[in-house]
Amino acid sequence: MTVKDCSRNHHHHRKRLYCHPLATLLGFIVLALFLVLVIIYLILRPTKPRFILQDAAVSAFNLSAANLLTTSLQVTLSSRNPNERIGIYYDKLEVYASYHSQQITPRTVLPSSYQGHKDTTVWSLNLNGNSVPLAPYLAVALKQERLTGTVLIKMRVEGRIRWKVSTFISGKYHLHVNCPAYVNFGSKSNGLAMGPAINYQLIMNCHVDT
Structure with missing residues (x-):
């Protein structure tokens, strides 16, 4: 070597x-x-926020003969942060209404916000869908439900949240919220159209996934 x-x-x-x-x-x-x-x-032990659908005013929920659904809702949603030491940043939350598996209103974007410890945030918003094509099998189901007088509409919230502990801020986590609303329209003769606006004090707990 x-x-x-x-x-x-x-x-x-x-x-x-x-x-x-x-x-x-x-x-x-x-x-x-x-x-x-x-x-x-x-x-x-960070706990996910708790959402409640407080009320809904239904001014239109009409299905045309061509299976086009027109929806007009005014809803009030609240969210509470149950954590004592953790704050929550809400990033670009989007709210829309759905009937069974189909979205029936465009997404409404809520402003980004911060929620402190044990704080509650309330949003009031309008959800309007004009002549949205409904899948044929859903149109049949809707007509049957309207004849019975009760229709299940779901308010959905999707977006991202971040946790804040002192000066530490976590990465973004997906948020999915599902708020069921059993709306009683009363007995209808044709199951297609409804009359004047009806306001419901619902106080329905929502299912939250993060």
């Missing part, structure tokens, strides 16, 4: 000696950060 080869091997050996402690230190740092996050989660 030449002197040059020995020098190269010695340099490679020293490089390996330096890399091992650095990799070990980096592993300890990552593990420590992970343990800190786990401890914070176990101590704070």
